[in-house]
Amino acid sequence: MSSLPYRYIVGLEVHAELNTETKMFCRCVNKPFGSEPNTNVCPVCLGLPGTLPVPNREAVKKTILVGLALESTIPKISKWDRKHYFYPDSPKAYQISQSDMPLCVGGHLDLLAPDGSVESTVRFERVHLEEDAGKLQHAAGGVSHVDLNRAGVPLIEMVSKPDLTSPEQARRFLQELRLLVRAVGVSDADMEKGQMRCDVNINIAFEHEGTTIKTPITEVKNVNSTRAVERSIATEAQRQYDEWMADGPIRTRTNKLTSGWDEDTNEVKIQRAKEGANDYRYFPEPDIPPVAVYELADLNPKTLVKTLPELPNSIRKQYAKEVGADLESILSDREEIEYFKQYIAEGMPAKVVANWIKQVPDFLSVAQDGDVLAVYGLIKSGDMSFSAFKEKVAQFTADLHSSRERTAKDTAQTLGLLQVHDENVVQSAIAEVIAANPQAVADYKSGNERIIGFIVGQVMKKAAGKAQPAHVQEAVKAELAK
Amino acid sequence: MSVKTYVNKPLNELTIEETAKGLAEAVFTSREITEVCLEHIERHDGEINSFVTITADLARSQADASDARRASGKTLGILDGVPYNLKDVFATDDSPTTASSHMLEGWVAPYNATTYRNLRDAGAVLLGKTNTDEFTMGTSSETSYFGVSRNPWNPEHVAGGSSGGPAASIAAHMSIFSIGTDTGGSIRLPAAFCGVTGLKPTYGRVSRFGEIAMASSLDQTGPITKTVRDTAIVLEVLAGNDPLDATSSSEVVPVYSKELGDIKGLRIGVPKEFFGEGVRPELETVVRTAIADLEKAGATVVEVSLPAAIHSLAAYYIIAPAEVSSNMSRYDGIRYGYSVEREESKENHTLYDIYAKSRAHGLGSEVKRRIMLGNHVLSSGYYDAYYTKAEQVRAVVREEFENIFKTENIDVLMAPISPNIAFKVGEKINDPLAMYKEDVLTVPVNISGTPGxxxxxxxxxxxxVGLQIIGPRFGEIAVLRAGAAFQSITNHHLQKANLLS
Incomplete structure (x- = not known):
């Protein structure tokens, strides 16, 4: 596919803020966005002397759900660790994270082709649960302000294996992961709001004078849009290749580079060469006992797995072929997924449901029990056309809901949407149209089946509101087959 | 002015039981005994330096409230109206909490420690906050930013540490009881040096919420009192599960004061490794005599061996500094406490300067020593050799203590608290290793998580001299029963410090 002289080796570390009611280790409201600075804080998330963290069970549960959705292994025992670094966004000067015993180990996410078949599989190292840091706002005059509303917000880190082989695939993977956490209902994952953030690990491999060269890894931090993921990988890969070809320091470096993505200039900015790994002096968090999730009724993965909603890939595998492009937009909206599954379960064809979700969403959102199937029944029987219904859907909905006793048929009747079908009128109209259009009839008989639309249209016109198109089509076909 | 007495003692010298009885009999009021204690503090604490903060106004209002409750027949229990003090590491929103550090000088917490809430809810009257080694790091109270606490038996000697203020305040009868914390012996050692009773409960027995942490996996809050019976009474109020402390136990809290019983059937194990080399012979004799007294009174004594326990000190001085280095990181001069930024506002500081200078000026040398030790043992390349190894030792020691009570069929272990009696002020302050070795007989209890x-x-x-009584985890009843039995057959706990005689 690529004419580039090198192969990409890419892994992503994706952070997502969980949409729990309260923070990770205290009971402050979890609302990092849109509050006055430092209002959603308490002694615990301010890291005041003497305070202690108590883990949020809802956050643990939601992390396990992500792991189950990725088919990770959920180990029997998991623990937290302290990761130390000094920065004003970190009130304790350490982050409570998970080092060697995360909640979820392994797992994978498949990327599917349009027909629903597996195109590629991206494996995961782990998914762990930690706390977010606060935010710094750098004001004029070298003054910085600290807002700790975000400090202590539950944050999951999903770490992929370096299985990604192109910038485009990495972008799709990130989109897919975003879709997954939304589908599972654990995060809103809005990258613009920082609810999902991404670090990219990238190096390249290529053949050079008979040997395979692998460049040292660069970690590109703060790649915070799906488009930036794609661009940063392409940019950094080329930069590595060029540096290598120019006999640059990349040839001898063995350690990892840390860099940041500059969204404005589309540049990868190298920050520092890591001296081995950063020394965060991890050690087990002594304030939180290890958690044995299988022994806790509300966190037992064996029970939680049954509460997982149907995942996007499962829906795609069933309906991608039938529904086509509309399915992707439905999958990005949890409510639409619900409608989609509900009405399919009630017997409507997937294609029709998908169409209605796109065409008459307001009707679906206020529909009461049985409304949708009743309307569908009228359309299927030919008593009402979908286009007529759609045109007056607002009035239709209002009238239908004006009284408990109103039926869909009553409403269709009142709004003049019911289609009459007078067989005598239709038959004579057919006879007239066939007689008047010998060329079209001849075309049809010689194999141009599409011309039937024209004939049906003529019949409908002649029948002047006393014919239902579905029936007319059948009748025309029968007549022409004689 | 005639001094009011009860059971032939000035009010400040009463035990909790006696105070409660006197209050119930309306011989005196909470306000009266509170005033007596405050006056006694005023008169003698210049010499002892057991208090960092005296909360006289708060004490008076709490005492008056207690008296009002009593007048309307609604007392809150045995501690209602009893004056006490807190080691200055418990967060209280109505007085400063300094941890005896320049770093937190004047800092008032916006919240209350669970221990303070429990005592306030029980009606106890807070006289003030008492001195400690800085952030509880020390064995003599000499590392306190606010000066050393002196021993009421002889002010040339230390009161011990880190709960030197609490222990001295009880020995000098400046409060009826006190609350200390014990990470490596910090309740028991000063209690021994000052001749009072002090209990470190099982790890997880008492909530740590609001107790400024030294080493989180070892810290435990406990009472310092004049008698074992009083210790049982206070423990009942302190103990129990706290939803704000994930390490606090949900084990049921017995009514300790009703479980004291007598000496019959008591089986005592004497671990041979806790005697002999390093322990001063005269002190060993006193301890062995005490154990012999119990034997004479009907207890059974067996010699036992705890070969791993003696390695606790080495493990302790890795685990504790590791946790210290982490817990102390938050004191960065940015949000609260001492900051070079607030001190010398004319200078322009980089972020690094604020961190480095605030910590350099705000923290004392013992704290800095332990931060450096801790950072070293946690750094990559050293972690496995130090921290991992120390945790392995902890696991072995825990198991050893877990087993000994079963295999030897004993209720308690008895040993000395320290190798020697209270040393002189200044004697060891420039020899950290000698100071650390004072903890050798107390740290096994912290490492094993047991009560002592x-x-x-x-x-x-x-x-x-202190007799150390150690029980199995959550075996406080056995420890208290043995201690109460000892105090019922001996008078050592009734001896008064020279300050008062």
Whole structure:
């Protein structure tokens, strides 16, 4: 596919803020966005002397759900660790994270082709649960302000294996992961709001004078849009290749580079060469006992797995072929997924449901029990056309809901949407149209089946509101087959 | 002015039981005994330096409230109206909490420690906050930013540490009881040095919420009192699960004061490794005599061996500094506490300067020593050799303590608290290793998470000696029963410090 002289080796570390009611280790409201600075804080998330963290069970549960959705292994025992670094966004000067015993180990996410078949599989190292840091706002005059509303917000880190082989695939993977956490209902994952953030690990491999060269890894931090993921990988890969070809320091470096993505200039900015790994002096968090999730009724993965909603890939595998492009937009909206599954379960064809979700969403959102199937029944029987219904859907909905006793048929009747079908009128109209259009009839008989639309249209016109198109089509076909 | 007495003692010298009885009989009011304690503090604490903050106004209002409750027949229990003090590491929103550090000088917490809430809800009257080694790091109270606490038996000697203020305040009868914390012996050692009773409960028995952490996996809050019976009474109020402390136990809290019983059937194990080399012979004799007294009174004594326990000290001085280095990181001069930024506002500081200078000026040398030790043992390349190894030792010691009570069929272990009696002020402050070695007989209890108590058991060179009583995890009843039995057959706990005689 690529004419580039090198192969990409890419892994992503994706952070997502969980949409729990309260923070990770205290009971402050979890609302990092849109509050006055430092209002959603308490002694615990301010890291005041003497305070202690108590883990949020809802956050643990939601992390396990992500792991189950990725088919990770959920180990029997998991623990937290302290990761130390000094920065004003970190009130304790350490982050409570998970080092060697995360909640979820392994797992994978498949990327599917349009027909629903597996195109590629991206494996995961782990998914762990930690706390977010606060935010710094750098004001004029070298003054910085600290807002700790975000400090202590539950944050999951999903770490992929370096299985990604192109910038485009990495972008799709990130989109897919975003879709997954939304589908599972654990995060809103809005990258613009920082609810999902991404670090990219990238190096390249290529053949050079008979040997395979692998460049040292660069970690590109703060790649915070799906488009930036794609661009940063392409940019950094080329930069590595060029540096290598120019006999640059990349040839001898063995350690990892840390860099940041500059969204404005589309540049990868190298920050520092890591001296081995950063020394965060991890050690087990002594304030939180290890958690044995299988022994806790509300966190037992064996029970939680049954509460997982149907995942996007499962829906795609069933309906991608039938529904086509509309399915992707439905999958990005949890409510639409619900409608989609509900009405399919009630017997409507997937294609029709998908169409209605796109065409008459307001009707679906206020529909009461049985409304949708009743309307569908009228359309299927030919008593009402979908286009007529759609045109007056607002009035239709209002009238239908004006009284408990109103039926869909009553409403269709009142709004003049019911289609009459007078067989005598239709038959004579057919006879007239066939007689008047010998060329079209001849075309049809010689194999141009599409011309039937024209004939049906003529019949409908002649029948002047006393014919239902579905029936007319059948009748025309029968007549022409004689 | 005639001094009011009860059971032939000035009010400040009463035990909790006596105070409660006197209050119930309306011989005196909470306000009266509170005033007596405040006056006694005023008169003598210049010499002892046990208090960092005296909360006289708060004490008076709490005492008056207690008296009002009593007048309307609604007392909150045995501690209602009883004056006490807190080691200055418990967060209280109505007085400063300094941890005896320049870093937190004047800092008032916007919240209350669970221990303070429990005592306030029980009606106890807070006289003030008492001195400690800085952030509880020390064995003599000499590392306090606010000066050393002196031993009421002889002010040339240390009160011990880190709960030197609490222990001295009880020995000098400046409060009826006190609350200390014990990470490596910090309740028991000063209790022994000052001739009072001090209990470190099982790890997880008492909530740590609001107790400024030294080493989180070892810290435990406990009472310092004049008798074992009083210790049982206070423990009942402190103990129990706290939803704000994930390490606090949900184990049921017994009514300790009703479980004291007598000495019959008591089986005592004497671990041979806790005697002999390094322990001063006269002190050993006093401790062995105490154990012999119990044997004479009907207890069974067996010699046992705890070969791993003696390695606790080495493990302790890795685990504790590791956790210290982490817990102390938050004192960065940015949000609260001492900051070079607030001190010398004319200078322009980089972020690094604020961190480095605030910590350099705000923290004392012992704290900095332990931060450096901790950072070293946690750094990559050293972690496995130090921290991992120390945790392995902890696991072995825990198991050893877990097993000994079963295999030897004993209720408690008895040993000395320290190798020697209270040393002189200044004697060891420039020799950290000698200071650390003072903890050798107390840290095994912290490393194993078991309960340990010190009760006075005699005198050497005019200074008190402590008998250490150790029980299995959540075996406070056995420890208290043995201690109460000892105090029922001996008078060591009734000896008064020279300050008062």
């Amino acid at each position: 108590m010190s009760v006075p058991c005699g005198i050497v060179d005019d200074l008190p």
